[in-house]
Amino acid sequence: MLYNLLECLRVIALVVQPVMPGAAARMFEGLGLDTTGNDVHLLEQGGKWGVLTAGAELKPVKALFPRLVREKKDSGKPRKKAEQKKKSKKKESGQDGLVTIDTFRQLDLRVAEIMTAEPVKKSNRLLKLIVRAPEERTIVAGIAEFYSPADLVGRLVIIAANLKPVKLMGIESQGMVLAAKEKRDGKERLVLTSVGEHVAAGTAVS
16 A cells, blocks of 8 residues: 555656656655656656555655745734723823823812821821711821821811722721822921811812
């Protein structure tokens, strides 16, 4: 069966020789045929069967038609996605760090009344505040260096109420107290934001 297959290859090599002489020559060499003899040059030899010598040694042949590996062209898709994401982000936040009115409206800013204030254990900077806005919630604020707990009780401040809760020193903080940061005489201090007139706790700030 293998012999018949090799004979078929010999006949194929004879047929393709006029148009692909190089490939045909390599096939002949692999079959152990003399490339200078009539067995590989006369097309009429294709009509004969049994030209190959049984038991003859075959020679290794490199791939006749190596696969062409095409280089993948840069489709630009990842780059396009990155550019679209960047444009989307710019559109959302605006140019030069400016935010759109829609982004600002996502913040839930409210007036809150500080009900209690106490130091956070093992911290020199944090105070634990219980505020009413109008529901009661706990907020941990880094204002201990600038305000004593006694000065804060009853004070109206502005908070960001819809921030994701975070744990600070083991206490869950459910918002943020807004404060202005200024430098005076080379020292930095925080000043709590507030409202000029008495406003009910929970009033929206816009």
